[in-house]
Amino acid sequence: MSRVDPSQVDLATQLAGVELANPVLTASGCAAAGRELHQFFDIALLGAVVTKSVMLHPRAGRPTPRMAETDSGMLNSIGLQGPGVDAFCRHDLPWLVERGARAVVSIAGHTIDEYAELARRLRAAGGVTAVEVNISCPNVEHRGEVFSCDPVAAAGVVAAVRRETAPDVPVLAKLSPDVTDIVAVARACVDAGADGLCLINTLLGMAIDTDTMRPVLAAGTGGLSGPAIRPVAVRCVYQVHAALPGVPIVGMGGVVTGVDALELMLAGACAVSVGTATFADSSAPMRILTELRQVLAERGVHRVADIVGAAHRPPGEPTVTEPKRSALPAERRVGRS
């Protein structure tokens, strides 16, 4: 295995036609709109900032306790607290644009019409690199009916947002792992016009306080995130990439290190979002970017784009990271050497 100078690794990645300087993004709901993290590192150095899902109107969210720490993870039931899209477009989006950050704006609504209206307001505001359609928040009413649990409902939302979004701005559908067949939902979203997919949102979970003998969270249930769910994320990305190899995927779920980011990219993600890790380490996205560069260099990878989906190659087939063997035809290699 030939080592590469870490500074020479090409980290540029294509996300549905948009070139990002590198594949490390924040995860929606874990970075607010960038301001707080900018105290610790320059957020413009990330591939993009994915903002907390914004709704049409201000929203107070759920009662406290909203958080429970679990083994290698946490449950949250924030309930999409936020200032509403108008305040977001007035205060947060221009701030990101002024700092040179790529803004992937996450939106959430109760109805297809609300999603469409959100897309219209973002289009009017401008400065949006991509729109993430959050159809999978487990902390809203009618959890059992979240759009991403039903391919037809998911497609309806995606089609409406795609219709109202500028043609050069990709629309990414964020999906829930809490479904029987995530490929079916992914396919429905792509058929409806999604340019890419974000996998995965939190898993619905619960913790019970064994002293009070009541649920820990005021809302009862919450979304599980953190390293505990990473194997689920890897599985979902892998399955969807296998079924829809041409569809760009932003992978997320328990990424704490550069190696974790690499794992999701090997499964098929062209970019990776860092979420819960940011709560533990305010600099996590930037640290993970540095680590990713290092782990790619150690594996002899010159271009990160070359290893996207590399885990799908047949057993025994060499990757670009291994020294050339004259016995193997070059076209069998994944990516470029």
Next chain:
Amino acid sequence: MNGRSGPVQVPAEVVATSRAGAYHRLTVAAPAVAARAQPGQFIALAVGGPASALLLRRAFAIHRADPGGPQGGTVEVVYAVRGRGTGWLAERVAGDSLDVVGPLGRGFTPPPAPLPCTLVGGGYGSAPLFPLAAALRAGGCRVDLVLGAASADRLFGAADAGGAADAVRVTTEDGSAGERGRVTDVLPDVLRRSAAGAVYACGPMGMLAAVSALSAAYGVPSQCAVEESMACGIGVCMTCVLPVRGDDGMTRMVRSCVEGPVFPGERVRWDDVGTVPADTVGAGPALRVVAG
């Protein structure tokens, strides 16, 4: 990026640890944090080591920030062991390294002109009141300190209180130290005798609610440092919210880590903490509690 006043994330060496009754003291060398810290601010520590299954930071009010000294600037916190994270912290020894983020949050605001000030601490909630007392006295304020706890071992700082304030009252619920009762039993007397113009408090929510109400009844504005459960400490996770009235009279769910932890007592809707009141900005039918 970061100015001189914002928080920093630094590796910090443990300089000293000790027990204080039921509590633990921890001092770390963190010059950049010490130089920025204001009374009432806090730090957030990563716990469990690099391979830890505990992902969330633990937030602790700053008890002492010493920008000088042989270590080049130290910060001291006081905490109670409540679970695996603080249990791990209690096993740290001098020379160990901790990941520290701070100083965080909005601290106490001193009065614009010297006033008699009453400081009320419940349990180890008294920890941040000591640097506040020093700052207030340096600014020409008389300081009355009221310390209370369930029992003598749960008082913090009672031994040092005499040197930190102009007068001290101590209460314990079991009578094992000071006067038997609660801080609110002696607070009216302290407010009257000192002609207090400002109250500063830190402790359990119930105590803060009572202190805030009593202060208001005596026409004295209060500043209360709350302790809400946090995941990040820096304002991105939205877990540490409580209902607070703004300048416009409207109630919002605000983050205790960045808008607080110190709030004007009369602005906090103490009776509604743990709920989203129906008149909160953005409250809606979607806020039905499923299992609470």
